[in-house]
Amino acid sequence: MVTIKSDTESEPVQVEIFPSRFLSPETTQKLLNELYKSGGIVRMMIQGPNLPRTVTYGPGKGLPIEEHRNLLVEVGGEILELRVKVGRIRVELEGEEFLPGIQAACERALPFGFQIKRGKFFREISTISDYAKYGKDADKRILGLVDPRAKKESALAILSEKDSDEKEER
Amino acid sequence: MAYTPQYYPGNTSVGANRRKHMSGNLEKLRDIPEADVVAIMGHRAPGADYPSTHPPLKEMGEPDCPIRQLVEPTPGAAAGDRVRYSQFADSMYFAPSIPYWRSYWAAINCRGADPGTLSGRQIIEARERDIEAYTKKLMDSEMTDVARCSMRGCTVHGHSLRLEENGMMFDMLARTEMGADGNVYYVKDQVGIPLDKKINVGKPMSEDELKKRTTIFRYDNISFGGKVGARKFDEALEALHHMWELRTKWGFRPE
Structure with missing residues (x-):
């Protein structure tokens, strides 16, 4: 779904929020909601080290890790299950005018330092894996959001279906 | 004149700490019960007999060898214990010890030990009752901070990752946790198998204390x-x- 933009509309910008510590589920929920409320978000991705459900290696292989179960966060009315320790958040904004809102949201939600980097973090061109996974006419906003091996259903949440207001998270 | 070994040069606190670690002249900061150390290591149940791989040396009838006469066997070797290990990961955020200094400590101060250094973790192998004694020394001394160091037999990464919000080193298997009382508890042994009871290893050091005791050179400290x-x-x-x-x-x- 690509919307045609008028000349007056600004170009989307991408930023990466890099907190100086890993975020707990509570702080993650607070930050994501602050970001969501600040507006202008096209898509968002959270990334960090994996939180396995079971011990993956060694004599205890297969034992459940109860601490990593049911780590739920509620964002924009949707409940998501965290499967990573949140270490960085990449956001695509509708335009540059929303950047101060991102900065303010981070200052409100994070009790420690953080960096916000502007750059290009999501790919635009479909790879072979994307083609195999999403087909020929994939929504470009999905590209680069989830790990190639991850299941789209469990790793992606669509918070709003309204044209350019569509928001997705991992 | 008696010979005094010179371990490491330098006038910085990091240099002094490195000398301390190598010489084994360490401050004891806590006293973790031996049974708890054994439980965290997870090789045998605390209080159980030591399984052995060979009969005690005295019963074996060793060959006539000048080296064997010269070198006294460690208690573990004399009893015929199995070889077991303990492995630690240390955070790059001012952990008191780092893999190389753990290995120097073990190689210089521990008899019958085989230390191995890897990028973010360090393992020591020795006979079972010897490694238990060495591990207790490590955990009790200033070489260990309970939040920035932890015993990890497998899935060890954490050294070069950011810390958690409460200042603990990240652990994928959640072996340690920060209690509401500010103490750190081991809830699993070093390979991630849940323990029967939580083991209290005490309070973590403050940031200033860590910077004072670390053996890591960093641009934001020394x-x-x-x-x-x-x-x-x-x-x-x-x-x-x-x-x-x-x-x-x-x-x-x-x-």
Whole structure:
């Protein structure tokens, strides 16, 4: 779904929020909601080290890790299950005018330092894996959001279906 | 005149701490019960007999060998214990010890031990009752901070990752947790198998204390060199640069 933009509309910008510590589920929920409320978000991705459900290696292989179960966060009315320790958040904004809102949201939600980097973090061109996974006419906003091996259903949440207001998270 | 070993040069606190770790002249900060150390290691149940791989040396009838007569076996070797290990990961955020210094400590101060250094973790192997004693020494001494170091037999990464919000080193298997009372508890053994009871290992050090006790050179504490937070190069760095120069230009041949 690509919307045609008028000349007056600004170009989307991408930023990466890099907190100086890993975020707990509570702080993650607070930050994501602050970001969501600040507006202008096209898509968002959270990334960090994996939180396995079971011990993956060694004599205890297969034992459940109860601490990593049911780590739920509620964002924009949707409940998501965290499967990573949140270490960085990449956001695509509708335009540059929303950047101060991102900065303010981070200052409100994070009790420690953080960096916000502007750059290009999501790919635009479909790879072979994307083609195999999403087909020929994939929504470009999905590209680069989830790990190639991850299941789209469990790793992606669509918070709003309204044209350019569509928001997705991992 | 008695010989005094000289372990490491330098006037910085990092240099002094490195000397302390190598010499084994360490401050004891806590006293973790032996049974708890054994439980965290997870090789045998606390209080159980030591399984053995061979009969005690006295019963074996050793061959006539001058080296065997000269070297007294460690208690574990004398009893025929299995070889077991303990492995620690240390955070790069000012953990008191780092893999190389754990290995120096073990190689210099522990008999019958086989230390192994990897990038973010360090393992020591020895006979079972010996490694238990060495591990207790490690955990009780200033080489260990309970939040920035932890015993991890597998899935060890954490050394180079950011800390958790409460200042603990990240652990994928959640072996340790910060209690509401500010103490750190082991809830699983070093390979991630849940323990019967939580083991309290005490309170973590403050950030200032960690910076005082660390053996890590960092630009935001005591820098090794370079332009950021640069300090005057000490003898160790001068020597290192000298070696590097000789080695790069002509091949290092100390003669």
